[in-house]
Amino acid sequence: xxxxxxxxxxxxxxxxxxxxxxxxxxxxxxxxxxxxxxxxxxxxxxxxxxxxxxxxxxxxxxxxxxxxxxxxxxxxxxxxxxxxxxxxxxxxxxxxxxxxxxxxxxxxxxxxxxxxxxxxxxxxxxxxxxxxxxxxxxxxxxxxxxxxxxxxxxxxxxxxxxxxxxxxxxxxxxxxxxxxxxxxxxxxxxxxxxxxxxxxxxxxxxxxxxxxxxxxxxxxxxxxxxxxxxxxxxxxxxxxxxxxxxxxxxxxxxxxxx
Numbered sequence: 001x002x003x004x005x006x007x008x009x010x011x012x013x014x015x016x017x018x019x020x021x022x023x024x025x026x027x028x029x030x031x032x033x034x035x036x037x038x039x040x041x042x043x044x045x046x047x048x049x050x051x052x053x054x055x056x057x058x059x060x061x062x063x064x065x066x067x068x069x070x071x072x073x074x075x076x077x078x079x080x081x082x083x084x085x086x087x088x089x090x091x092x093x094x095x096x097x098x099x100x101x102x103x104x105x106x107x108x109x110x111x112x113x114x115x116x117x118x119x120x121x122x123x124x125x126x127x128x129x130x131x132x133x134x135x136x137x138x139x140x141x142x143x144x145x146x147x148x149x150x151x152x153x154x155x156x157x158x159x160x161x162x163x164x165x166x167x168x169x170x171x172x173x174x175x176x177x178x179x180x181x182x183x184x185x186x187x188x189x190x191x192x193x194x195x196x197x198x199x200x201x202x203x204x205x206x207x208x209x210x211x212x213x214x215x216x217x218x219x220x221x222x223x224x225x226x227x228x229x230x231x232x233x234x235x236x237x238x239x240x241x242x243x244x245x246x247x248x249x250x251x252x253x254x255x256x257x258x
Contacts, residue, residue, distance in 0.1 A: 018109040019077060019081070019108040019109075020051065020105060020109070020115070021108075022078070023051045023105055023108075027046040027105075029047050031044070031046030032044075032045045032046070032129070033045075038059075039058065039059050040056055040057055040061070041056070041057045042055070042056050042057075043056075043057075043129075043130050044080075045129045051078070052105055053126065053129075054079060054088075055100065055101065055102050056103075057100055058092070060098065061100070063135055063136065065098055065136070065137065066135035066137055067097070067098070067100075068102065068138070068159075069092070069099045069100070069101045069102070069139075070101075070103075070104070070139065070140070071101065071250075072106050072143040072147030072150050073106060073108075073144060073145075074143075074144040075107070075110075075145055076108060076109075078105060078108055079105040082103065082244075085245060086144075087247050088101070091247055091251050092250075092251075094247070094251035095250065095252075095253075095254035095255050097254045099135065099137075100134075100135050102122070104116055106150050107147075107149060108146075115150075119153075119154040120157060123159075138160070138161035139157070139160045139161065140160075140162040140163075140254070141154055141160055141163045141164070142166065142250065143164070143165055143166065143168045144166045144168055144244045145168050146168070148165055148168035148172060149172070151168075151176075155175060155176070161185055162185070162188065163176065163179070165187070165188070165194075166243050166244060166250075167190055167191060168194065169191065169201065170197070177205060181229065186227075187229065188232075188253065188257065189231070189232045189233070190232075190253075191232065191234050191235060192235045192238065192240050192243060193240045195234055195235075199232075207228065207230060208230040208231070209230065210233075211233050212234055213233070213236045214233050214235055214237065214238070214249065214252075220256055226256065226257060226258065
């Protein structure tokens with residue numbers, strides 16, 4: 001019995017680092033890459049203890065009318081992997097949105113700490129390191145899966161006017177729904193693994209608008225849907241990872257929701 005307990009203690013003591021922890025350890029604050037691509041500009045910089053941050057600016061970017069879109073990855077990946085495996089620059093481009101797109105490091109497992117508890121700190125860091133003035137429009141937070149935990153912390157920031165949880169309604173229901181009741185706020189939910197939990201939480205939200213599946217024709221939403229304070233899509237065609245790796249959902253959502 002003593003040997004078993006000792007083995008368990010040792011196993012916990014030597015638990016391998018998570019992907020996020022590895023990313024932080026491998027990143028130095030002096031890192032800075034600025035690439036001018038055919039369809040935009042991609043900047044990646046390092047921080048001292050919060051991992052890498054990638055920023056994508058489309059070629060047609062206009063600061064005076066632009067907003068900010070922040071993508072928070074989920075578990076089992078890190079920011080650099082998400083940029084590649086989720087085809088994020090391509091998805092950002094295909095949305096045709098005039099926005100500054102930001103992909104910070106966030107949690108890859110439950111044991112990881114929240115790296116950017118303060119959204120203002122992230123925005124200020126991006127502005128300082130990239131020398132790009134902050135867009136004048138609002139902030140859209142897109143969180144996949146476990147990325148919801150960071151999104152909860154940002155609800156109090158006055159610039160956040162839209163939160164999109166892509167199969168990420170795993171907690172914080174009260175906080176998200178209360179936030180969505182405020183003027184000019186919108187909560188967009190896409191459910192696959194979280195379908196049952198989401199539908200249960202929305203029973204007492206009469207203003208919630210539901211679609212049984214994601215539209216096949218990625219054009220416009222039915223009248224009135226775009227302005228609904230809570231909008232819920234049930235996904236039958238894309239699974240938990242396919243929602244972000246297929247390359248269709250995020251551009252469509254950012255496009256039709258303006």
